Amino acid sequence: MIWGLVPCWKFKETSKEEQLAKIKSEVGEVAEAMKAGDDEAAVEEIMDVMVCCMTMLRVHYRVSWRKIKLLIQKVNQKNKRRGYHLKH
Numbered sequence: 797m798i799w800g801l802v803p804c805w806k807f808k809e810t811s812k813e814e815q816l817a818k819i820k821s822e823v824g825e826v827a828e829a830m831k832a833g834d835d836e837a838a839v840e841e842i843m844d845v846m847v848c849c850m851t852m853l854r855v856h857y858r859v860s861w862r863k864i865k866l867l868i869q870k871v872n873q874k875n876k877r878r879g880y881h882l883k884h
Contacts, residue, residue, distance in 0.1 A: 801847055803854040812856045819848045
């Protein structure tokens with residue numbers, strides 16, 4: 797498991813497109829919480845987005861935990877090269 801995120805295997809029968817729609821819905825809930833100025837709700841909704849994305853990776857694309865760890869390293873290296881990790 798990555799950061800204790802548990803994918804939602806209940807949705808294994810849904811399509812990738814349906815899971816993407818769920819991710820978009822959760823992002824909308826983040827936006828609503830932010831608009832309302834509710835940081836606590838926004839943070840919780842961001843975590844929901846992360847779980848939905850983990851579900852997409854593990855359930856719909858069958859990506860192993862090992863592969864996810866490697867992908868995280870790859871993306872972190874790419875973002876570091878782009879200067880995204882610099883703190884100002």
